[in-house]
Amino acid sequence: xxxxxxxxxxxxxxxxxxxxxxxxxxxxxxxxxxxxxxxxxxxxxxxxxxxxxxxxxxxxxxxxxxxxxxxxxxxxxxxxxxxxxxxxxxxxxxxxxxxxxxxxxxxxxxxxxxxxxxxxxxxxxxxxxxxxxxxxxxxxxxxxxxxxxxxxxxxxxxxxxxxxxxxxxxxxxxxxxxxxxxxxxxxxxxxxxxxxxxxxxxxxxxxxxxxxxxxxxxxxxxxxxxxxxxxxxxxxxxxxxxxxxxxxxxxxxxxxxxxxxxxxxxxxxxxxxxxxxxxxxxxxxxxxxxxxxxxxxxxxxxxxxxxxxxxxxxxxxxxxxxxxxxxxxxxxxxxxxxxxxxxxxxxxxxxxxxxxxx
Amino acid sequence: xxxxxxxxxxxxxxxxxxxxxxxxxxxxxxxxxxxxxxxxxxxxxxxxxxxxxxxxxxxxxxxxxxxxxxxxxxxxxxxxxxxxxxxxxxxxxxxxxxxxxxxxxxxxxxxxxxxxxxxxxxxxxxxxxxxxxxxxxxxxxxxxxxxxxxxxxxxxxxxxxxxxxxxxxxxxxxxxxxxxxxxxxxxxxxxxxxxxxxxxxxxxxxxxxxxxxxxxxxxxxxxxxxxxxxxxxxxxxxxxxxxxxxxxxxxxxxxxxxxxxxxxxxxxxxxxxxxxxxxxxxxxxxxxxxxxxxxxxxx
Numbered sequence: 001x002x003x004x005x006x007x008x009x010x011x012x013x014x015x016x017x018x019x020x021x022x023x024x025x026x027x028x029x030x031x032x033x034x035x036x037x038x039x040x041x042x043x044x045x046x047x048x049x050x051x052x053x054x055x056x057x058x059x060x061x062x063x064x065x066x067x068x069x070x071x072x073x074x075x076x077x078x079x080x081x082x083x084x085x086x087x088x089x090x091x092x093x094x095x096x097x098x099x100x101x102x103x104x105x106x107x108x109x110x111x112x113x114x115x116x117x118x119x120x121x122x123x124x125x126x127x128x129x130x131x132x133x134x135x136x137x138x139x140x141x142x143x144x145x146x147x148x149x150x151x152x153x154x155x156x157x158x159x160x161x162x163x164x165x166x167x168x169x170x171x172x173x174x175x176x177x178x179x180x181x182x183x184x185x186x187x188x189x190x191x192x193x194x195x196x197x198x199x200x201x202x203x204x205x206x207x208x209x210x211x212x213x214x215x216x217x218x219x220x221x222x223x224x225x226x227x228x229x230x231x232x233x234x235x236x237x238x239x240x241x242x243x244x245x246x247x248x249x250x251x252x253x254x255x256x257x258x259x260x261x262x263x264x265x266x267x268x269x270x271x272x273x274x275x276x277x278x279x280x281x282x283x284x285x286x287x288x289x290x291x292x293x294x295x296x297x298x299x300x301x302x303x304x305x306x307x308x309x310x311x312x313x314x315x316x317x318x319x320x321x322x323x324x325x326x327x328x329x330x331x332x333x334x335x336x337x338x339x340x341x342x343x344x345x346x347x348x349x350x351x352x353x354x355x356x357x358x
Numbered sequence: 359x360x361x362x363x364x365x366x367x368x369x370x371x372x373x374x375x376x377x378x379x380x381x382x383x384x385x386x387x388x389x390x391x392x393x394x395x396x397x398x399x400x401x402x403x404x405x406x407x408x409x410x411x412x413x414x415x416x417x418x419x420x421x422x423x424x425x426x427x428x429x430x431x432x433x434x435x436x437x438x439x440x441x442x443x444x445x446x447x448x449x450x451x452x453x454x455x456x457x458x459x460x461x462x463x464x465x466x467x468x469x470x471x472x473x474x475x476x477x478x479x480x481x482x483x484x485x486x487x488x489x490x491x492x493x494x495x496x497x498x499x500x501x502x503x504x505x506x507x508x509x510x511x512x513x514x515x516x517x518x519x520x521x522x523x524x525x526x527x528x529x530x531x532x533x534x535x536x537x538x539x540x541x542x543x544x545x546x547x548x549x550x551x552x553x554x555x556x557x558x559x560x561x562x563x564x565x566x567x568x569x570x571x572x573x574x575x576x577x578x579x580x581x582x583x584x585x586x587x588x589x590x591x592x593x594x595x596x597x598x599x600x601x602x603x604x605x606x607x608x609x610x611x612x613x614x615x616x617x618x619x620x621x622x623x624x625x626x627x628x629x630x631x632x633x634x635x636x637x638x639x640x641x642x643x644x645x646x647x648x649x650x651x652x653x654x655x656x657x
Binding site for chain 2: 076128135140146270322328
């Protein structure tokens with residue numbers, strides 16, 4: 001009834017190729033962003049903003065990064081955590097070496113450094129495919145983390161080896177470090193998330209995104225119709241690692257407030273991979289859905305017994321949590337292998353005909 | 359001369375470590391060959407099997423009984439995986455199946471710790487733990503434990519090779535590995551084959567878990583260790599049993615030699631990533647691994 005295409009006429013190519021072709025979609029997305037930017041900081045408390053929304057949004061950025069690589073270009077990577085770490089450590093080096101640099105530039109430069117490292121580790125993808133490639137990206141994961149832990153230069157020879165993130169301001173408000181208010185950090189991250197998601201959505205529907213998808217669907221055929229695999233695969237690695245790097249900088253600067261390699265271990269990579277798969281391969285919306293689902297699920301499982309008045313020992317909960325988490329993942333893959341984004345698409349399809357389905 | 363003996367000792371140690379990696383890699387290869395599933399849960403199956411074994415031992419059961427019971431649990435687990443997971447995921451993309459095994463891995467981890475607790479369990483199954491000294495004046499030390507472990511691993515591989523070559527089921531497994539559809543068309547039941555390979559992989563995991571467990575204690579890190587089997591796998595090729603063995607030896611030796619002779623110059627701890635980097639560089643020259651089937655791509 002509300003969500004429909006009938007009666008919406010496009011009179012120009014621009015309108016036909018717009019990001020949101022149906023006004024309802026556009027209004028919906030804009031209102032969600034406005035709600036997140038204007039209402040949530042007011043109604044949200046320290047816990048919700050600081051411990052749930054901030055990490056989830058950062059993970060959503062990393063998930064978009066991996067989704068570009070895996071969902072759009074078809075290259076499986078298990079090194080997401082390492083690329084995040086690369087962003088975090090290089091961001092830290094840049095922020096401390098050039099204290100006058102605005103923080104947004106630090107974040108972007110951190111992402112660019114991660115992108116260059118990503119390209120280096122993406123080079124094998126030209127010869128190696130599938131699971132073989134996944135295992136070689138593990139080389140990036142273990143080698144980079146080892147490097148960041150062993151070479152004291154990366155942490156400015158800090159004695160503890162775990163330096164705190166330097167406090168930086170934007171528009172006169174502190175946005176990084178432990179002293180920054182949770183609202184300022186949240187808005188800072190939200191701005192990055194929205195802009196990066198918008199860029200990603202436009203990238204994947206443009207020429208470059210189409211070449212990625214051609215490579216994903218069948219790389220030999222794509223090569224035959226004149227798509228060069230070298231720049232295509234490497235650009236996917238670069239953009240993907242850039243997103244992961246930005247997520248890494250934000251994670252270190254705005255969430256955990258320290259720069260440490262252990263925050264980006266192999267399980268971080270797997271978490272992001274889960275978010276991509278559960279959210280939906282090849283969908284920007286899916287990245288957000290997946291990030292929220294995977295991040296909130298353990299919290300929900302942890303507190304659910306308390307809500308219904310069950311007293312369960314914590315140790316038991318953590319074991320059961322693992323079991324339920326694993327079982328739910330398998331369940332999801334069986335029921336909807338295309339992820340939450342596909343469920344959303346089905347809902348929209350239903351909404352088009354509601355309340356008079358034929 | 360002393361240098362030379364030391365080098366031999368390092369290489370031998372590496373080979374023993376390599377056979378242990380190969381033991382874990384074997385489980386991966388078995389499942390990948392027969393079902394094309396890259397089974398991430400193999401490491402957790404090692405942990406789970408070892409936990410079961412230790413649990414039964416601690417209940418006071420004799421070792422043979424504990425082994426049989428733990429084996430039975432692994433077989434039951436194979437049935438459960440086929441019944442509740444794989445059956446519904448036929449014809450899905452490899453990445454989906456891979457994710458499903460990660461889900462299984464999480465489940466298994468929680469389940470194992472729920473049953474047997476998350477503590478470190480020491481395990482002693484009576485493998486001699488002394489050392490032999492060989493060479494002139496006994497300059498070279500060989501751990502008896504390593505030798506026994508290598509013998510057990512070798513025996514297991516031999517048994518598996520015989521099983522694959524000479525039994526009816528083994529032939530069926532090879533047929534399925536060769537071509538799913540052709541195997542189906544001559545009447546080989548795919549579901550049963552899956553149960554069998556998962557059960558065999560479970561038993562291999564049990565043996566691997568007992569050996570690793572009696573060296574390190576049965577604990578969570580056993581499942582992380584299984585990640586080390588991945589470079590072994592890709593070095594040898596996903597589809598080759600001898601590849602897993604040779605890959606294991608190469609990685610084991612390379613790792614130990616690099617740690618001892620290269621480690622001091624670049625800061626130690628390179629065992630963590632050396633295997634992966636070796637595998638990556640190697641794959642650049644031979645993308646299908648040492649013994650993997652040649653990858654033929656058609657449009």
